[in-house]
Amino acid sequence: MERNLDIIEANSNRITIYLEGFPISFGNALRRLALSDVPTMAVDYVYFYDNDTSIYDEIIAHRLGLLVLKSDEAIHKYKLLEECKDKNETDVSCYVQVSLEKELEGDNVSGIYIKASDLKFSDENIKPAYPDTPIIYLAPGQRIHLVGFARLGRGKEHGKWSPASVSILQYVTTVDVNGSMSNDECIECVSAYKEVADALKAKENKSIDYKTNINTSGLRYCEDSACKGIIKVRYDSNRLLLTVESNGSLEPQQIILEASKSLDRRADALLQKLEKLEVKKYE
DSSP states (O other): OOOEEEEEOOSSSSSEEEESOOOOOOOHHHHHHHHHTSEEEEEEEEEEEESSSSSSSSHHHHHHSOOOOOOHHHHSSOOHHHHHOOOOOOOOTTTTEEEEEEEOOTOOSSEEEEEEEGEESTTTTOSSTTTTTEEEETTTOOOOEEEEEEEOOTTTTOOOGGGEEEEEEEEEEEEEGGGGGGEEEEEEEHTTTTHHHHHHHHHHHHHEEOOOOOOOOHHHEEEEEEEETTTEEEEEOOOOOOHHHOOOOSSSSHHHHHHHHHHHHHHHHHHHHHHHHHHOOOO
């Protein structure tokens, strides 16, 4: 089968890629690597110097670690964990410093919320993807002072480094319509699927492809009830839809690109090992 690839949808949050003629294992590898092997920046550990708030140090550190940090430039600028395992936080090629120092005088009438935008980063290109994310509430008379360090990591190490909130692989759905047998009950049942309903109303016999992420449970229900013998729902394993939604740390197309590079590196590493492999011959 001839291979075909097309971008069905692409925006700042989501990308959907159409894959035709590719094995399911290829699409699934990209799906998994988008979640587990694409590096992003996240806060790794935090030193506390003052914390008079009602929230424990550990909880604040956990919240800082889960902040989504813009990493489009960081993945090209900073070294990965395997290159930084013997380095400490003073190495600027591995770590970015994150600091917060805030105090509220006791004569204030009310407290304030400390947000992600209040954090200061040693690299101005590293910043929260969602600056209004609340971290803690600072009441009058309270003070907080902390210094943390962010580094590149991968989702397989911890979920906070995963750049994708959604990464799914689906078959393209095909609906075979026998319009000559259509009836009002069937048309009403599939009314949520405009293309199918229109074909039934026009008494057309045709096949309709859905190259979008649709919920097909309604179609399958109709197939087994009001539209028995009128429509048939099929899933084509030779035509796939890969959808990735970014959590904001990377652009979705960048996630796919980095996942593809990771798959390519793994394939090259396997080929190199196979070329060096010496197989013992038994007589």
